[in-house]
Amino acid sequence: MSEILVKEYRGDLAENSHRGSIAIVSSTGETVAHVGDIEKQTFMRSASKPIQVIPTLLAGLHKRFNLTKEEVAMFNSSHWGSTHHILTLKNIADKTGINPDDMIMNPSPSTSASPLAQKLSNREKLHPADGKSKLQHCCSGKHFSLMLLQRELTMKPDGYQEPESPVQKQILSFISMLSQTPTYKISIGIDGCGVPVFALPMRNIALAYAKLADPFNLPEKITEVIKYNFECINEYPEKINDYNTPSYYVNKNPDLLMKDGSRGVICMAIKSRKLGIVVKLEDGWTDEFQGIIIANILEQLKYEDTALIETLRNVYQTKLYNDCQQEVGHSEACFNLNIEPGYFEDLYGDDTEEAADDAETLNDGDTDDDTEYEIPVSGKNYEENRKDSNLSNKNDDEDEYLDQLIQKKEKKGTDDKEARNRRSILGQAIVLPSHNQNSVIMNPMVDTAGPVKSAKIISTVTSDNEE
Numbered sequence: 001m002s003e004i005l006v007k008e009y010r011g012d013l014a015e016n017s018h019r020g021s022i023a024i025v026s027s028t029g030e031t032v033a034h035v036g037d038i039e040k041q042t043f044m045r046s047a048s049k050p051i052q053v054i055p056t057l058l059a060g061l062h063k064r065f066n067l068t069k070e071e072v073a074m075f076n077s078s079h080w081g082s083t084h085h086i087l088t089l090k091n092i093a094d095k096t097g098i099n100p101d102d103m104i105m106n107p108s109p110s111t112s113a114s115p116l117a118q119k120l121s122n123r124e125k126l127h128p129a130d131g132k133s134k135l136q137h138c139c140s141g142k143h144f145s146l147m148l149l150q151r152e153l154t155m156k157p158d159g160y161q162e163p164e165s166p167v168q169k170q171i172l173s174f175i176s177m178l179s180q181t182p183t184y185k186i187s188i189g190i191d192g193c194g195v196p197v198f199a200l201p202m203r204n205i206a207l208a209y210a211k212l213a214d215p216f217n218l219p220e221k222i223t224e225v226i227k228y229n230f231e232c233i234n235e236y237p238e239k240i241n242d243y244n245t246p247s248y249y250v251n252k253n254p255d256l257l258m259k260d261g262s263r264g265v266i267c268m269a270i271k272s273r274k275l276g277i278v279v280k281l282e283d284g285w286t287d288e289f290q291g292i293i294i295a296n297i298l299e300q301l302k303y304e305d306t307a308l309i310e311t312l313r314n315v316y317q318t319k320l321y322n323d324c325q326q327e328v329g330h331s332e333a334c335f336n337l338n339i340e341p342g343y344f345e346d347l348y349g350d351d352t353e354e355a356a357d358d359a360e361t362l363n364d365g366d367t368d369d370d371t372e373y374e375i376p377v378s379g380k381n382y383e384e385n386r387k388d389s390n391l392s393n394k395n396d397d398e399d400e401y402l403d404q405l406i407q408k409k410e411k412k413g414t415d416d417k418e419a420r421n422r423r424s425i426l427g428q429a430i431v432l433p434s435h436n437q438n439s440v441i442m443n444p445m446v447d448t449a450g451p452v453k454s455a456k457i458i459s460t461v462t463s464d465n466e467e
Contacts, residue, residue, distance in 0.1 A: 002036040002282050006289045010329040020281040025206035027214035027274040033337040042280050043199040045261030046078045049142050055170040056149045057225045065095045073236040074141035080242035081110030081136035083127045089135045092144050100134045103143045104161050104194045107132035112242055119288050119316050125243035139193035161195045163188055168196050179208035202278050209276030213269035230257055246290040246315050253305055266290055291315035296333035
């Protein structure tokens with residue numbers, strides 16, 4: 001069951017509550033933290049864009065048409081239709097020969113002129129384009145990507161919105177692979193812009209984003225594409241929504257990737273933690289709450305960028321004003337993550353919370369021979385660690401003892417990496433694109449007998465196994 005994520009206060013009384021769920025999953029499939037129902041079937045909406053672009057990049061179309069990182073970033077965007085977005089989109093059209101008039105959606109006004117934009121605390125860099133056009137539609141960058149790949153596969157861009165089109169089958173294959181969800185368990189609807197949209201359990205969506213953060217055990221070409229796309233978003237964060245939005249500040253950090261989706265969806269990847277995060281508000285009322293929700297998650301995960309966390313708290317106006325411009329209330333994130341026991345121990349390598357801080361290997365002050373070493377290894381003090389070592393004699397040289405501790409820690413790191421690879425879901429035989437519930441096939445991404453050479457063979461399905 002979902003839980004309350006955000007409360008809106010009028011005075012001291014909570015007037016409105018917004019319920020939802022949060023899933024945080026590691027790249028090896030472990031659930032690290034959660035709130036609410038993380039098995040809830042959820043449409044990814046526009047949060048699927050960083051996955052939808054992968055087959056286009058894998059086909060090398062960005063290189064063929066000399067697209068810049070800024071232009072590739074637009075493929076991922078739910079842009080706000082400011083003038084800098086329109087200029088970049090026109091460059092894509094000129095380079096690729098794709099006609100924006102062939103996009104299937106209707107012309108749209110710029111989001112940067114919407115009531116949502118008015119709620120931003122800082123709007124100085126928002127410059128909405130006048131009138132309406134298809135380029136101003138928030139999904140036009142994605143449509144360029146889809147049309148490019150459809151043209152590559154069929155010689156014409158038409159029909160890219162059809163669920164059975166080659167481009168949509170390619171995308172479904174990647175959604176299935178990265179999320180470890182067999183395609184018969186992925187529900188397909190039609191998004192606001194007219195193309196297929198995918199629904200799967202929240203935990204699996206979080207796993208897909210964890211694989212964007214940590215694409216280990218994938219073929220080199222796919223890993224390179226994922227990392228390159230991550231770089232494009234980080235270098236041009238204003239292209240994903242606009243300047244001074246939550247995604248702008250998050251994506252400025254090269255360790256993070258954020259993409260939101262309509263109707264209450266927020267997805268994130270954290271490279272240093274190898275984590276994927278998904279948030280879903282049940283009432284779909286999320287945009288102005290994105291900053292406080294993400295800040296609360298990062299703070300509870302003890303993420304190191306405290307300046308970002310503070311910035312996110314103030315991206316949107318959290319204070320409530322009435323028509324007389326009197327402050328009468330506020331909004332706040334009020335959830336507590338259920339973090340798996342041992343997460344911080346595994347993260348910091350110690351079973352004490354203090355070990356999260358920089359380890360103090362020596363006492364402050366004198367450096368005489370009688371200086372006592374305080375090395376908090378596994379939460380034990382110095383003398384206890386001596387008992388665990390081979391240096392049982394207290395007269396043994398302390399430098400040798402320290403060397404043993406270092407070697408022990410390095411060996412543990414190697415063992416952990418090997419164990420992690422053994423646990424890797426993507427390194428095993430898995431269920432992948434098939435609409436037959438009895439079909440279990442080898443993952444074509446890791447099948448050494450059939451390496452991926454181009455986007456055209458990504459959706460190849462091998463014969464069914466009996467298991």
